[in-house]
Amino acid sequence: MKVALITDGISPFVIGGMQKHSAFLAKYLTLGGCEVTLYHCVYNQEIPTKKEVNNAIFDDSTELYDVIGLQFPKSLRFPLHYLFNSYKYSKLIFNLIESELDKFDFIYAKGFSAWKILKENKDIKNLTPIGVNFHGMNMFLPSDEIKQKLYKPILKKYVKKNMSMADYVFSYGGKVTNTINEAGIDYNKIIEIPTGIDLSWVVNKEKLVINDKLKFLFIGRNDPLKGLDIIFRYLKNNELNDCEFHFVGPIKKNVISNNIKYFGEVKSFAEMTKIIDCCDVLIVPSYSEGMPNVILEAMSRGLIILATNVGAISTMVSSTNGILIDYADYALFSESISKILNSNHDSLLNKKKYSINKVVDYFVWDRIIVKLLNKLNVAVKNHNV
Numbered sequence: 001m002k003v004a005l006i007t008d009g010i011s012p013f014v015i016g017g018m019q020k021h022s023a024f025l026a027k028y029l030t031l032g033g034c035e036v037t038l039y040h041c042v043y044n045q046e047i048p049t050k051k052e053v054n055n056a057i058f059d060d061s062t063e064l065y066d067v068i069g070l071q072f073p074k075s076l077r078f079p080l081h082y083l084f085n086s087y088k089y090s091k092l093i094f095n096l097i098e099s100e101l102d103k104f105d106f107i108y109a110k111g112f113s114a115w116k117i118l119k120e121n122k123d124i125k126n127l128t129p130i131g132v133n134f135h136g137m138n139m140f141l142p143s144d145e146i147k148q149k150l151y152k153p154i155l156k157k158y159v160k161k162n163m164s165m166a167d168y169v170f171s172y173g174g175k176v177t178n179t180i181n182e183a184g185i186d187y188n189k190i191i192e193i194p195t196g197i198d199l200s201w202v203v204n205k206e207k208l209v210i211n212d213k214l215k216f217l218f219i220g221r222n223d224p225l226k227g228l229d230i231i232f233r234y235l236k237n238n239e240l241n242d243c244e245f246h247f248v249g250p251i252k253k254n255v256i257s258n259n260i261k262y263f264g265e266v267k268s269f270a271e272m273t274k275i276i277d278c279c280d281v282l283i284v285p286s287y288s289e290g291m292p293n294v295i296l297e298a299m300s301r302g303l304i305i306l307a308t309n310v311g312a313i314s315t316m317v318s319s320t321n322g323i324l325i326d327y328a329d330y331a332l333f334s335e336s337i338s339k340i341l342n343s344n345h346d347s348l349l350n351k352k353k354y355s356i357n358k359v360v361d362y363f364v365w366d367r368i369i370v371k372l373l374n375k376l377n378v379a380v381k382n383h384n385v
Helices: 017-031 050-057 081-103 115-120 146-165 175-182 228-237 269-277 293-300 330-341 345-363 365-383
Strands: 002-006 035-042 066-071 106-110 130-133 168-171 190-192 214-219 243-248 260-262 281-284 304-308 322-325
Touching (some): 017 035, 017 106, 017 365, 035 081, 066 081, 081 115, 081 146, 115 130, 115 146, 214 293, 228 330, 345 365
Parallel strands (some): 002 106, 035 066, 106 130, 243 260, 281 304
């Protein structure tokens, strides 16, 4: 199968969950036998060469069929400037791909990257099926932030427009599928495929331990949607005599204590896994999410997960490997922390082991790519009928 993968960045050249997912897609579609042409961009940096991209994605001499890199458009900053520049980026993509659209069997587009193709080329679109992936659908979820309340209706309008013009919409499952359907997309247009993790992340569950002083870990950016306000409220209101809290990411040091550690941004795989391996519980009290890679990364290293039931998180987290709280709330978060602190050693160790079992059984890319290819083949076959 010949696949065009269009994305607004690819890891490690652009940091983010969508970009990491794009790198895995490019890798495993290729390993699954597809000819993958990657269209990607960078932001205010030198465009990596085809060789550099291939070396970052693959561990051996395997290569993508082709790699086309672009600079993401820049403009003055104004409300929704990213939306404006995303459309400009989709125009750049369209200009490059227009004459070659019919050579692809499937076009997989992230975010708004196929906007121009969908908008202006309906006849061509009918020749090649196009699937779009907006990941967490955060713009359709409630928010208390004034800025978010002002911008979300506009974002929702254009996300709906892109999804309605596409042949298929990808979902991670869980509540994400319901959100897409409620946005007006028929279930038969939705392709459910979870994200995954490379098997190299998975550790031997027989070597897992529980720290005498439990260590809770947050990994992420300083984003109001991540629930950091809930975490820091807890830290301000509670003594941390029997636990520690560790933070990875560009997080402001709002609370200082001997039992709180801030690592800043960590880009090294070795350093990141070392930090995760020293901890017991990953905390994700987010107000909205898609299907965070960080949860699978932590599960693969044997961590217990405390997370909010948003997006597709319920597909990864249950009482067997953690605690799933109904919504982002300080009282529910505090209660869950206390429950973990009061759990016995064997109960915690079993949850850690189950995290690894669940990753290996359902979320390694070797399994996911087989499901994805099966669904893409069905989509292509149905489109050509």
